[in-house]
Amino acid sequence: MASRGFIELLRLADMARARKNGRQGGQESDWQGIVFEIGGQRLVAPMGEVSEVLTMPEYTSMPLVQPWMLGIANIRGRLLPLTDLSQFLHVPSRLSQMSQRKVIVIDHDSVFSGILVDQVLGIEHFNRSQYRSEAIDSKSPFAPYNHGKFFKDEQDWFVFMPSLLAQDSRYIDAAI
Template identity: 30%
Template sequence: MAKRISLREYQQGVMSRLQSAAAVAQVDARLGVMIGGENWLVDLSDVAEVMPVPAIASVPLGFSWFKGVANIRGNLVSVSDLPAYMGLPNPGFTAASRLVLLQPRHLPHAAVLVNRMLGLKHLADLTVQERAINQPPWVGDVYQDAAGQCWKILNVAELVAQPSFLQTGIA
């Protein structure tokens, strides 16, 4: 006969397994995105939400990489064209493009445009490569997958700390 456990014990067991699985997934998993024509990895803890690109209202006297503001559930969110800010060639934004809302601890009400989502990638499946000299501070470690594709870590905290990223308009 099966062992009987109380509902409380069952719920505690489920919660502990969920917390354990979430902790393992957060350590290793990264969100794969395409920025320009490059593959990037973003820590899941740096992302508040990913959504289709909404209507964006342009802002006068903004830099070309600052697309403007979007109304996200009643909140105005600043939207930056990440490929343009990074100086990467941009094949253009399509229906597959996404708006990545950043965690408010980094920069409240801020989002970046990426060309498309590439799914979750696990660092255990990638090989660390040597970093190039003179990389911008928001470029973290560089990895290579089994197919030979290069993946760069996007350091969101460093990106939003850049005075050039915070200065979105012509003074």
């Protein structure tokens, strides 16, 4: 429970909103994702690809790494490399203070990594009928990690796949 504490809080908040709006809590949807924002772009990552969400932890900087590699944090005895996604993608962050930002933790195959984003907005539920295979603009820095979108509430919810980021050789090789 401790490792998934923030996600559990998001789930409970979502259940409370659902009950307030007349939707039954615990009602299954076809797809759920963690909504986050970076550089003004709202994205949604599949729940299954996010192992937890953290506030910015204390970390130790590392020498001879790319500028987007912030350092290593000790999270419950496990070393978590922290990367600034906005720097990696060359997208300006909208928050100047690191302490205000959130960390999305991915644990995909052999990649255990913390991705620093501007904010995490909660959990969103989608139905299969809302999915579109339309990709984000090919010029977008998020394009290599995009897998279609959901169209809901008259807006596009582009899907960001942390697993695709974890397979990117530029991301994996942070050494200078």
